[in-house]
Amino acid sequence: MVVDQKHTVVVVMIPLPLQGHLNQLLHLSRLISGHNVPVHFACTTAHGRQVKMRLQGWNPNKIATIFFHDLPIPPFICPPPTPNSTTNFPSHLQPLCEAATHLRRPITSLLRKLSPSTRRLVVIHDSLMSSVVQDFVSLPNAESYTFHSVSAFSIALFTSKKVGEQIRKLIGPQTKEDLSFDGCFTPEFKKFIAVQHEYAKLSSGRIYNTCRIIEQPILELLETEARSANKLLWALGPFNPLELKRSLLQLFDRIYSTIVEQCLNWLDKQASKSVIFVSFGTTTSFSQQQITEIATGLENSGHKFVWVVREADRGDIFRDDIIHVKLPEGYENRVKDQGLVVREWAPQLDILGHPSVGGFMSHCGWNSCIESVSMGVPIAAWPVHSDQPNNAVLITKILKIGFLVKEWCRKEEVVVSSAVENAVRRLMGLTEGEEVRRRAAALGHRVRKSALDGGASQTEFGSFIDHITR
Known part of the structure; x- marks a missing residue:
C-alpha cells in the first residue's frame, strides 16, 4: 500500500x-x-x-x-x-x-x-x-x-x-x-x-x-x-476554541454535564457583561479566613457573580475523600438572587465565553489568562504561586486589561472583604473599569481575528x- x-x-x-x-x-x-x-x-x-x-x-x-x-x-x-x-x-x-x-x-x-x-x-x-x-x-x-x-x-x-x-x-x-x-x-x-x-x-x-x-x-x-x-x-x-457552541457541551460525566447546564442557564438570565466570574484554578487552596473574606466582599459588592469554591485538585481527583470548603452559615441562600456558588469543578471556558460575563477575578495561571484574553474578558488579578505573579504584571501593567487585587509583596497577608469588594466594583464599574473592559474586548477581538x-x-x-x- x-x-x-x-x-x-x-x-x-x-x-x-x-x-x-x-x-x-x-x-x-x-x-x-x-x-x-x-x-x-x-x-x-x-x-x-x-x-x-x-x-x-x-x-x-x-x-x-x-x-x-x-x-x-x-x-x-x-x-x-x-x-x-x-x-x-x-x-x-x-x-x-x-x-x-x-x-x-x-x-x-x-x-x-x-x-x-x-x-x-x-x-x-x-x-x-x-x-x-x-x-x-x-x-x-x-x-x-x-x-x-x-x-x-x-x-x-x-x-x-x-x-x-x-x-x-x-x-x-x-x-x-x-x-x-x-x-x-x-x-x-x-x-x-x-x-x-x-x-x-x-x-x-x-x-x-x-x-x-x-x-x-x-x-x-x-x-x-x-x-x-x-x-x-x-x-x-x-x-x-475561540467559538463555543452550546450543542458541543461535553457529556462524558453526568455530574459535570449538570454543572455546565446549571452555570450557563443561570448566566442566560443575567444582563450583558453584568457578572464577574471568580475562580482561582485547580491548584489553589485558601484558608477558611480568606474564604470568609471573599464571601463577604462579593456579597457586599452588590454585583452579580459566579464563584467557584473548591480545594485544589489532589494528585488523583477521583478519590472519594475530597474536602469541601465551608462558607458562612446561610450564605448560599442569602445570595441566591445575586450569585451562583459552584462547588468543585466549573466550565471556565464556557463561562468566560458567555455574553453576560464582564470580568474575571483570577489567580492568573496562564491557562486562565489566555482563555480570558481570547474571550475579551478583563481580569482582577490575584496571583497565588508559580508563574502567576509575573503573569499578573503582564495582564495589569503591560497589556493593561486588568487590576491587581493583591500585590505579590503582600503575598502572606489575608485580603480583607473590603479589598475584595473594591476590586469587584473597580473592575465592573462605569468609570475606571469601563476603559479596562474596552481594552480587553479590543485585544480579544484582535486575537480571534x-x-x-x-x-x-x-x-x-x-x-x-x-x-x-x-
Whole structure:
C-alpha cells in the first residue's frame, strides 16, 4: 500500500498530569489533528480520563486522528492540599509530578513502536516532562519540541537573565520590583524544574500557548536567543476554541454535564457583561479566613457573580475523600438572587465565553489568562504561586486589561472583604473599569481575528505544520 505523504508524520503529545497542563496540550492536539496529522496523547490512565471529562468546546471522541494512550505509573502519595501552609505553592502535588517521571519507560516503548511506521516522529512534551522523552534521541526519525505551559513573558524572566534584563528595560522601571519569583516555588520543586529543563536542551525548539498580538516584543527577544542556540520558537496560541457552541457541551460525566447546564442557564438570565466570574484554578487552596473574606466582599459588592469554591485538585481527583470548603452559615441562600456558588469543578471556558460575563477575578495561571484574553474578558488579578505573579504584571501593567487585587509583596497577608469588594466594583464599574473592559474586548477581538484565515496566528500555525511535515 502506498502511504499518502501527508500521513507519514505522527505527533506524540506528552503532558504533565496537572489540569492546566493537560488541558492546553489536548487543545493543541485538536489543532494539529485538524491538519490531517495523527496525534497520540499519552499520559496516565486517571489523568487521561480527567482531561477528557473536563474538556470544553469539542468532543475528542469524534476526532478519529487523536489516539489516547493510558500509561501506568507507580503508586504515589496523594496528600490533601494544605490551605493553612506557610507557602501557597501546592507542594501536595509534587509526589504526582515525581511519579510521572516514571513514564519514561512506557513513553520510550510507545515511541519505538510508532517510529518504524512513520517518516517523522514529532514529540511535543511539557517542559516539566523533558526527562521522560529523553530516549527519542535514539530514534533516527524523531525530533522533539518543548511546550512551556506559561507565558513567554514569565518563561523569559525565569530562564534567561539576559532576556530578563532586556524585558525590564522594555517595560520601564516602575515594574522592576514586581518582577520576582520570590516565594513562587518550594525549594524541592525548583530542583524538579531544574532537572527537567536540563533535558529540554535536547529539543529542537519551544512552543508557547500565546500569539504575537499578546506578546510580540517578548517573543522577539526569545527568538533572538533561540536562534543563537540553533533552536526554533513557535507561538501557536490560543489553543482553546475561540467559538463555543452550546450543542458541543461535553457529556462524558453526568455530574459535570449538570454543572455546565446549571452555570450557563443561570448566566442566560443575567444582563450583558453584568457578572464577574471568580475562580482561582485547580491548584489553589485558601484558608477558611480568606474564604470568609471573599464571601463577604462579593456579597457586599452588590454585583452579580459566579464563584467557584473548591480545594485544589489532589494528585488523583477521583478519590472519594475530597474536602469541601465551608462558607458562612446561610450564605448560599442569602445570595441566591445575586450569585451562583459552584462547588468543585466549573466550565471556565464556557463561562468566560458567555455574553453576560464582564470580568474575571483570577489567580492568573496562564491557562486562565489566555482563555480570558481570547474571550475579551478583563481580569482582577490575584496571583497565588508559580508563574502567576509575573503573569499578573503582564495582564495589569503591560497589556493593561486588568487590576491587581493583591500585590505579590503582600503575598502572606489575608485580603480583607473590603479589598475584595473594591476590586469587584473597580473592575465592573462605569468609570475606571469601563476603559479596562474596552481594552480587553479590543485585544480579544484582535486575537480571534489573528486566528482566522490569513491572520498572523493562523499563518504561524501553518508554518509550524509545514515545518514538522517537511
